Amino acid sequence: MSNSGLFDFKFYEWEKKAHDRPFLRQPFGDQWEEYTWAETGQMARKLAKGLKSLGLRQGAHIGLISKNCREWIIADLAIMMAGYISVPFFPSLKGRELEFLIDFGDVDLLFVGKIETWDNIKSNIPKDLPLISFPNYKGCSVVDRGEQWFDFINRNEPLHKPHIPKLSDLWTIIFTSGTTGNPKGVKLSYLALDSTKIITEQINPLKIDFSGNNDFISYLPLNHIVERVVLEHVCLRFGGSLSFVESIDSFAKNLREIQPHVFFAAPRIWTKFQLGILAKVPQKKLDILLKIPLISGLIKRKLKKNLGLKRARSTVSGSAPIPLSQIEWFRKIGIYITNGYGMTENCAICTQVDGQDFEKSDSVGKPQCGVEVKIDKKTKEVLMRGPFVMDGYYKNEKMTKATLIDGWLHTGDKGFLDEDNYLYISGRVVDSFKTSKGKFIEPLTLENYFADIKQLEEVCVTGLGLPQPIVLAQLSEIGKALPKEEVKSLLEEKITKINEDLENYKKISTLVLVKEQWTEQNKILGPTLKIKRGNIDNMYSSRHRDWHEDNQVVLFEK
Numbered sequence: 219m220s221n222s223g224l225f226d227f228k229f230y231e232w233e234k235k236a237h238d239r240p241f242l243r244q245p246f247g248d249q250w251e252e253y254t255w256a257e258t259g260q261m262a263r264k265l266a267k268g269l270k271s272l273g274l275r276q277g278a279h280i281g282l283i284s285k286n287c288r289e290w291i292i293a294d295l296a297i298m299m300a301g302y303i304s305v306p307f308f309p310s311l312k313g314r315e316l317e318f319l320i321d322f323g324d325v326d327l328l329f330v331g332k333i334e335t336w337d338n339i340k341s342n343i344p345k346d347l348p349l350i351s352f353p354n355y356k357g358c359s360v361v362d363r364g365e366q367w368f369d370f371i372n373r374n375e376p377l378h379k380p381h382i383p384k385l386s387d388l389w390t391i392i393f394t395s396g397t398t399g400n401p402k403g404v405k406l407s408y409l410a411l412d413s414t415k416i417i418t419e420q421i422n423p424l425k426i427d428f429s430g431n432n433d434f435i436s437y438l439p440l441n442h443i444v445e446r447v448v449l450e451h452v453c454l455r456f457g458g459s460l461s462f463v464e465s466i467d468s469f470a471k472n473l474r475e476i477q478p479h480v481f482f483a484a485p486r487i488w489t490k491f492q493l494g495i496l497a498k499v500p501q502k503k504l505d506i507l508l509k510i511p512l513i514s515g516l517i518k519r520k521l522k523k524n525l526g527l528k529r530a531r532s533t534v535s536g537s538a539p540i541p542l543s544q545i546e547w548f549r550k551i552g553i554y555i556t557n558g559y560g561m562t563e564n565c566a567i568c569t570q571v572d573g574q575d576f577e578k579s580d581s582v583g584k585p586q587c588g589v590e591v592k593i594d595k596k597t598k599e600v601l602m603r604g605p606f607v608m609d610g611y612y613k614n615e616k617m618t619k620a621t622l623i624d625g626w627l628h629t630g631d632k633g634f635l636d637e638d639n640y641l642y643i644s645g646r647v648v649d650s651f652k653t654s655k656g657k658f659i660e661p662l663t664l665e666n667y668f669a670d671i672k673q674l675e676e677v678c679v680t681g682l683g684l685p686q687p688i689v690l691a692q693l694s695e696i697g698k699a700l701p702k703e704e705v706k707s708l709l710e711e712k713i714t715k716i717n718e719d720l721e722n723y724k725k726i727s728t729l730v731l732v733k734e735q736w737t738e739q740n741k742i743l744g745p746t747l748k749i750k751r752g753n754i755d756n757m758y759s760s761r762h763r764d765w766h767e768d769n770q771v772v773l774f775e776k
Contacts, residue, residue, distance in 0.1 A: 225408040231348055267376065269327070279389070305323045329352065610622060687727070
């Protein structure tokens with residue numbers, strides 16, 4: 219695909235032909251407010267006109283910090299219409315982190331939206347930085363600085379001739395969540411964004427209706443590449459409605475109300491769904507019910523409806539590895555999870571395996587349209603190339619040169635391709651650690667052995683410099699409901715069985731049930747719910763040796 223043309227922004231077509239159809243849907247308690255495609259377009263055009271009136275530099279960098287909401291989308295549209303570059307941030311950023319990224323990202327104006335942390339971050343935002351605040355949401359901060367959303371928008375006429383970017387122009391700079399170190403600003407062009415359309419047009423893994431009958435739910439951070447490309451821009455290109463979630467507490471309720479056609483979730487969400495079902499219907503009872511022909515169909519329909527997935531044409535997992543046992547478990551209740559593999563650096567486009575591909579469910583699938591994949595012979599690192607790949611890292615030429623070599627993106631993941639060209643991921647290159655015996659451990663491979671233990675919600679294999687690896691774990695609600703001795707006995711039995719299948723140097727010496735909950739707030743989980751292994755080591759490594767040398771196989775942190 220040539221990068222000399224112009225970006226074909228389909229929003230303008232939907233704005234005309236679907237002008238009265240609902241586009242953005244925002245919940246307020248039991249009520250839903252809707253903006254049509256035409257109303258959204260008018261607001262975005264007025265906002266774009268306002269932005270252009272501020273005398274910002276050509277190609278200005280516009281920051282966005284907010285949880286998902288309708289204003290996020292309108293602001294993003296206006297940034298593109300005005301010819302500027304979006305620099306979105308995770309809404310959970312601390313003050314110093316945001317201060318660094320605003321400075322490093324050369325941000326010229328900042329949208330501040332649906333956040334709860336304004337009082338904690340406002341002193342870190344430069345006083346002279348132009349700021350526009352979204353309308354206040356219940357339970358969120360009142361932003362007491364800058365321009366107010368409706369006041370700013372309503373001062374302007376709609377922009378009649380919006381900017382039309384070239385494919386070679388920079389679309390956005392997305393700062394990664396820093397799971398493997400400091401955040402890196404990934405530069406993505408309009409060519410990379412535009413090229414993603416071939417996945418839907420040629421294969422259509424999301425089962426998109428090209429007439430625009432598509433209802434989406436947006437709840438994962440909109441500044442994350444999957445939500446941005448797979449949800450926002452699929453909806454903008456192929457039409458439909460985009461509904462939001464009011465809060466974490468209302469997520470399940472809102473999902474049931476929306477019953478989206480497409481549902482994407484990180485593995486942690488699928489785990490919570492699974493454990494929620496098993497807390498109400500124990501596995502043995504569920505297995506019996508699913509064997510009774512008439513009852514089986516009723517049970518599956520009820521479970522899908524209660525989850526909010528009765529209309530789902532496509533259910534997808536990504537952002538972190540999902541265990542095979544979990545994919546198979548959901549199949550039994552009629553939910554077929556497509557597993558995708560990608561990253562910010564390639565617009566989340568690399569490989570995928572369809573939920574009904576029973577033969578290769580333990581892989582992350584075949585290369586998608588336009589993607590080439592190969593394995594580095596020495597390091598076993600996964601390399602890919604295609605039109606979706608980034609232009610480089612913002613203001614980091616050294617990292618760019620180390621990651622983009624001869625047109626190939628070095629993903630940082632280790633893996634292999636089978637004889638049918640299906641890709642298997644064995645872990646991160648940087649996650650491998652060496653035991654005191656000089657043997658390398660790949661944590662992900664070992665963690666997969668614990669995937670079907672429903673008494674555990676999260677596990678992390680660690681143990682740099684120890685003779686054997688150890689496991690740190692969090693109890694699930696099912697595990698917490700059991701007496702400690704019962705949990706201990708059950709897990710001891712599981713570890714004995716797991717160790718039977720492992721080579722000596724891989725055998726688990728100790729499983730520690732840690733006290734503190736792993737959350738985004740204490741930096742153990744990233745914004746996309748992936749474990750930050752480095753932060754786990756920072757928190758617990760001083761106690762690793764004592765735990766390893768303890769005579770107990772399973773112990774509760776004191």
